[in-house]
Amino acid sequence: MIHEMIMAHSILVKVFLGFLIGGIAIPFVTANNPMGFRKASFIYTMIFQALAAMIAFTGIIAIFAGNLGWSFSTILMIIVWAALMFIEIKKYKLIKVANVQKESTFKLLRSAFVKISLLQILLVVLVVVLKVLEAKGVIALG
Numbered sequence: 001m002i003h004e005m006i007m008a009h010s011i012l013v014k015v016f017l018g019f020l021i022g023g024i025a026i027p028f029v030t031a032n033n034p035m036g037f038r039k040a041s042f043i044y045t046m047i048f049q050a051l052a053a054m055i056a057f058t059g060i061i062a063i064f065a066g067n068l069g070w071s072f073s074t075i076l077m078i079i080v081w082a083a084l085m086f087i088e089i090k091k092y093k094l095i096k097v098a099n100v101q102k103e104s105t106f107k108l109l110r111s112a113f114v115k116i117s118l119l120q121i122l123l124v125v126l127v128v129v130l131k132v133l134e135a136k137g138v139i140a141l142g
Ligand code: HEM
Pocket: 006, 007, 009, 010, 013, 055, 056, 057, 058, 059, 060, 062, 063, 068, 073, 074, 077, 078, 080, 081, 123, 124, 125, 127, 128, 131, 132, 135
């Protein structure tokens, strides 16, 4: 049970990373379509939050089912998870209320979308690298 949960968690993290990378295409594909950009951002944030919820769910089940306790490594994952969610919700709210029909605002939002995605990717890659190094015994996160 716990093994399956960690496996699912690990696969979901990779799917999530792929999704974040693929999402960078949105501001480019919708470059001439402000309403399309807003709509795609909405669908994107729904999928983002669904995947994030599944990651948290499998992680929390693993902690309780496996009596793993709250190591520094786990707390770090939770902090990064919360940061990812916080950034995503802020970004989506901004796109939702902004006047995307105004060319300068639209340009700014598209550029922010790419930068925010890159930041989120960096955070996920950082955790994955730390977990791999921890598994290999190169570092001890505690
Ligand atoms: C609420 C959020 C989360 C919880 C409760 C959680 C919990 C866990 C637990 C219990 C494990 C297995 C034990 C261990 O290796 O320490 C684990 C493994 C892992 N987690 Fe998380 N995690 C969360 C979020 C994340 C996020 C956001 C990422 C990526 C950015 C992530 C990446 C990983 C990786 C790469 C592993 C190693 C998987 C493997 O051994 O194949 N986790 N997590």
